[in-house]
Amino acid sequence: MIAETIAGLGAVKTAFEIAKTVKDMDNSVDRNLAVINLQNEILSAQAAQAALVNRIGDLEKDLARFETWESEKKRYELEQLxxxxxxxxxxxxxxxxxxxxxxxxxxxxxxxxxxxxxxxxxxxxxxxxxxxxxxxxxxxxxxxxxxxxxxxxxx
Ligand SMILES: [Zn+2]
Known part of the structure; x- marks a missing residue:
C-alpha cells in the first residue's frame, strides 16, 4: 500500500513538472510529446489511486470481519476435554x-x-x-x- 501511495505521488509530481514546461514550449512536436508524457503520468496516478481504493476496501472488509469476530468470540468459553x-x-x-x-x-x-x-x-x-x-x-x-x-x- 505504501508502494502504491509513493507511485501515485511520484506520478502526480512528474505530471505537475511536465505541465509547468508545456506552456513554454514553442515547438509543437515537443509539446505533443510532453502532452503524451503528461497523459501517461496521469494514467499512472489513476492506476495507483485505483490500487489504493481497492486496498482500502479490503481493509474495511477485514475490519468488519474482525469487529464481528470480537463480539462473536464472547459467546464462547474455553473448556478442557x-x-x-x-x-x-x-x-x-x-x-x-x-x-x-x-x-x-x-x-x-x-x-x-x-x-x-x-x-x-x-x-x-x-x-x-x-x-x-x-x-x-x-x-x-x-x-x-x-x-x-x-x-x-x-x-
Ligand atoms: Zn481449526
Whole structure:
C-alpha cells in the first residue's frame, strides 16, 4: 500500500513538472510529446489511486470481519476435554438459537470460528475434527470392549 501511495505521488509530481514546461514550449512536436508524457503520468496516478481504493476496501472488509469476530468470540468459553484437549464451547444462555456446539481452539486463536465436529464416540473415546485447520483428536479414556468369553465353542 505504501508502494502504491509513493507511485501515485511520484506520478502526480512528474505530471505537475511536465505541465509547468508545456506552456513554454514553442515547438509543437515537443509539446505533443510532453502532452503524451503528461497523459501517461496521469494514467499512472489513476492506476495507483485505483490500487489504493481497492486496498482500502479490503481493509474495511477485514475490519468488519474482525469487529464481528470480537463480539462473536464472547459467546464462547474455553473448556478442557479429558485428557488434555482444549476447545471452546458456547456459553449457556448464549446459544442464539443454535444447538450446543464446540469450536476449534486453534482456529479461535487465529480469529476464525470453525465448528469442532464430533465424528462419533465409542469405548470411552470421542473423535473430534476441525475441517478448517485439520485438527483431529479424540477425547476421553479408552475402555476396552467387554468380551464375553463364556460363549466359546471350546467350553
Ligand atoms: Zn481449526
Amino acid at each position: 479429558p485428557p488434555g484437549i482444549f476447545a471452546y464451547r458456547v456459553k449457556a444462555g448464549m446459544e442464539n438459537g443454535e444447538p450446543p456446539h464446540k469450536i476449534c481452539a486453534n482456529c479461535y486463536n487465529k480469529n476464525t470460528k470453525s465448528l469442532l465436529h464430533n465424528l462419533g464416540s465409542g469405548n470411552g473415546l470421542t473423535q473430534w475434527k476441525c475441517h478448517s485447520c485439520g485438527f483431529a483428536e479424540h477425547s476421553g479414556h479408552f475402555n476396552p470392549p467387554n468380551i464375553n468369553r463364556s460363549g466359546s465353542w471350546m467350553a
